Amino acid sequence: MLWVVFLHTTANSRNLRWYADLASMIREYNECIPNLNTSTVPPKCNGQHRPLIRHSLLLKAILTVQPLKGRLYMKWNEQFNINREPSYEDIKQYIGEGEPIWSELLSNIENAYQVQPKMSYSKCSAQPGWNLKYRKSGKSLCTLYPMEGFFIGLVVVGAKEVEQVEMELGTFTPYVQELYGKTSFSCGGRWLMIEVKDKSVINDIQSLIAIRVKPKR
Known part of the structure; x- marks a missing residue:
């Protein structure tokens, strides 16, 4: 497992360069990040984004260490900010290995309700960034949030x-049963943030949506 550094600063397109620049500065300012073995940091990052960390930014940055599979990690809302809407x-690509499950759920919802999703940007600190919202007859069906390797489906269980x-x-699956029990009733319902990491959870989301709004027969 490789260790890379995640910097809590937002890089724009003019600041994107080779990851080797970051590795070099890490060695120069090693005292800023104790216990990091820089020999495990690859000289290049094959990911889409390669932030250039200038001296002034490096000294001001808040550094944490994240275990990842050989590439620099950027949060979803950092890759695509409010001014840069992502394509489908x-x-x-961001969801990666969870994409087949994502595509299956979208297809099932669209076929059952004859609706199309709306891309929306959330400024909520709990789950910021672009997401997909499904609505039918003015009522929310669900909101889907892309994550690294999976996605989150928000379904509100109203009174x-x-x-x-x-x-x-x-x-329902034991996971969703437990999540339901742990989720308090607030703002008119239980806001279930369901992590979709396997296909079995799709059925739970579809069942919850069907209780909110009956699908077309």
Whole structure:
């Protein structure tokens, strides 16, 4: 496993250069990041973004260490800020190995409800960045947030849906059952932020959506 440095600074297109520049500065300012073995840092990063960290930024940056599979990690909202809307292909590439599950869920929702998603930017600190929202007849179906290797599906269980959801809760995966129990009722419902890392969770999301809005037959 390789260790790379994640800097809490937002790089723009003019600041993108080879990762070797960062590795060189890490060696020069090694006292800023104790316990980092720079010999494990690759001389180049094959990822899309290669931030150039100038001396002034390096001294001001807040540094943390993240274990990743050989490439520099940038958060979703840093790769695509409010002024740079991602394409659907960008989303698929970012999700990576979770893309087949993502595409299957989108297809199922669109076929069942005859709707198309709307790209939206969230400034919420809990889950910032671009996401996809599905609505039907003015009612929210779900919101989908791209993540590294998977995605999050937000489904709100409102006061009107609680009784039916709890009647069917035993048919859901243990993960969603536990998440439901841990999620407090606030702002008119239980806001379930469901991490979708395997196909079984798709059925739970579709069932929750169907309780909110019945699909077309």
